[in-house]
Amino acid sequence: PVNRSIKAGLLSLIFILQHNKNNGATNKSSSRSSSPMDKKDRIQKQIPSQMTINHLRMMIRRLFCLSPKTLFELYAQSGRHRGIVNTEIPLDVDTREIGFYNLENDDYIFIRI
Structure with a gap:
C-alpha cells in the first residue's frame, strides 16, 4: 500500500541564515567563520517534500x-x-520541488544574503 498522507511526506530541515560581510563577495569561508549564530538565525521546520523552491523562498521571507x-x-x-x-547543492530552480534534491531529515538549508 502507498502512504499518501501529508505527514509521511514531511521533512524536518534546519534553516540557517548567513549574512555575507563582504557584500557580493563569493568567499564562502568568511560567512562560516563569523560570530556564533543567534537563535533567530537558525530555525528547524517541517515542510512537505512537494513544496517548490519558490514557495520555500516565500516561507523563508x-x-x-x-x-x-x-x-x-x-x-x-x-x-x-x-x-x-564543497558539498553544498544550490537550490536555484524555483519550479523544482524539494523532493527533487533528495534531502533528508535534519539536513541544512543555508540562506545567504
Missing part, C-alpha cells in the same frame, strides 16, 4: 522577516556530507 527586496541564495547540505568541503 516570512520566517526570517526578510523584505521583498532582499535578494538571497539557497544552498542545501546533507548530513552525510557535512565533513566534506
